[in-house]
Amino acid sequence: MSNQFINTGKSVANRTCEIRDELLELLVRDEIAYPWNPTDPDAEAYFDRTEAELAGVEASEDWDIAFQTDSFFACTERAWSSLEIRSVRKSLLERFGECVPHEFLETIATRARTIFSASLSPAEQLVNCVQPLLSNWAEEDLYVFARPLAHAMRSGAQPEAEPVAWEQLSAIEQARYTMKVARYALVYIENEPLD
Template sequence: MATQSPDSQYFRDSQTQAQMELLATIVQTDVAYPWNPAQLESESYLAALEQEFALFDSFSDSDLSEKSQVLFSQLEQVWQANALQKSLREKFARVPQDFLASIAQSVQNATVKYQSLADQMVECVLDILPQWAEEDLQVLARPLAYAMRDADPSGVELVMATRRHWAELSEIEQARVGLAVARYAISELAISD
């Protein structure tokens, strides 16, 4: 099988097509943007653009303020989730990345939805551990939640002390590690708030 060089027919055809599209874009009949806004002709062009974007005028100041606060709140949540995910990746390097990403995304909802630390931890790992019943995860979460109530990182360190690869861990060990990661994420989120 011969390799195609840059001089191949396909390359020349696509290059010619790209040049033709560029030329068509340059010489299109639409009025181009006036590069000198001081010219008299540009005033009518800019006025037409402003009318086209009159949507801004339909919002009151209070609407804009309210919607911007919602936007900034959502941006803050995304930023916190990304920062939390980075922190989890650094702390729990041997846990699969998608596992950590899922916990980082669910931890904020869990802290709003539940008061109990054990319930929050279980909520964070439910989607990642579908083979586990919620009641079974509650049994595993309670001792971990109470042992770590004073934000003592030694509970996480005990769970993470094993040096085996993630795939070598049993399902119970994976669930415990997942709950420990969730507990750590909850405490990190509480610190950042």
């Protein structure tokens, strides 16, 4: 049994030596993988050789690469956006999950993340966050609810929205409270820690 370990030890030692020798060979070889100085006369030959290799690439391949790149970045953007929305959603659920319908929190999180970077005034941001939820309210009425909260957002005051019993609120109180939840979401996004 100890013989087996000795053989294994020798093979590991041999493999380690082989890897070290390969690494040294790669480091000291004369061929340069990429010319670091583009003004060097030898660099011109490298660039000519590279251009000749790429000359056979057809336009359709360029389009395919561009399409795949666009597709990749769109997918990355969707994934990143989804993570950001989940962060806002989680915060809203922790703070208001007991008292506000989850559909409201879901919509506010998604809308807040979407419109946050748009160049809108705080009142416009608030109204845009809640408008789909409060579609029975006139836009002017929503602005009336949003103005005091927007002013507080500009002054940097922390949002105050104590949990309440949603069903016991009147329609006006529900609209105002929904606006407070939207304000909380927007302030959360603004102060969100970058992980």
